[in-house]
Amino acid sequence: MQWPHQSQVRSFYGDPDPDRDGFPNRTWEDQNLVLLTPPYRMVLAWDPDVRVRKIRVHRKCEDSLFSILTNIAAHFGSEQDIEANGMHLFGGCYNFRTVRGGTSLSMHSYACAIDLDPVRNPLGKAYNEKQGMMPMAVVKIFEAEGWTWGGKWKRADCQHFQAANV
Numbered sequence: 001m002q003w004p005h006q007s008q009v010r011s012f013y014g015d016p017d018p019d020r021d022g023f024p025n026r027t028w029e030d031q032n033l034v035l036l037t038p039p040y041r042m043v044l045a046w047d048p049d050v051r052v053r054k055i056r057v058h059r060k061c062e063d064s065l066f067s068i069l070t071n072i073a074a075h076f077g078s079e080q081d082i083e084a085n086g087m088h089l090f091g092g093c094y095n096f097r098t099v100r101g102g103t104s105l106s107m108h109s110y111a112c113a114i115d116l117d118p119v120r121n122p123l124g125k126a127y128n129e130k131q132g133m134m135p136m137a138v139v140k141i142f143e144a145e146g147w148t149w150g151g152k153w154k155r156a157d158c159q160h161f162q163a164a165n166v
Helices: 006-013 026-032 063-078 079-084 136-144
Strands: 033-036 042-044 045-051 055-058 089-091 115-116 160-161
Touching: 026 033, 033 063, 055 063, 063 079, 063 136
Parallel strands: 042 089
Antiparallel strands: 033 055, 042 045, 089 115, 115 160
8 A cells, every 4th residue: 555645644534624623524534434343462551451343444444454464473572472462452543633742633643653662662752662662573573564664763662663654
C-alpha cells in the first residue's frame, strides 16, 4: 500500500470533522472505522489489567496493521518475549484530537496511527534501544509495510507509527 503524505490524509482517509466543530463525525466513523482483533494479547499501557480485545482502526489500514502485529508476534515467538519487549502495551490508535501543541488533527484522528509501549517511548525522548525503547526489529516490521516511525523525527515520538508519510 502506498500511504499518503500527511498533507493528503483528509482526501485519502476522508474527513473526520467535515463541519469543523471540533468533534468527530459519526457518519465518517461508521463508514471508515473497523475493529481489528489483535493476533496476540495486548493490554492498555496505562492500565495493564485491562485487555485490549479490539483496536479501532481505519479500514484502509486494517490489513496492514494486522500483518504488522502478526509479524511482531512471529518475530518474538512467544507471549513472554512480546511482553518483555513491551509490544503488548497498547497506547492507542483511533483518538480524535489535535496534534500535541498544535491545531491540526493528529494522525490518530484518522485512525491511521498506533502507539506502542508509551512509558518506555515517551514523546520527546531521543531513541536509545539500550534503554529498552522500541526494538529496531519492530521499526523494520512497520517500515516494511510503508508505515512511518516517529522515532526518527526531530521531536522524537518513538511509541508512534503512522500510515502516512512526513
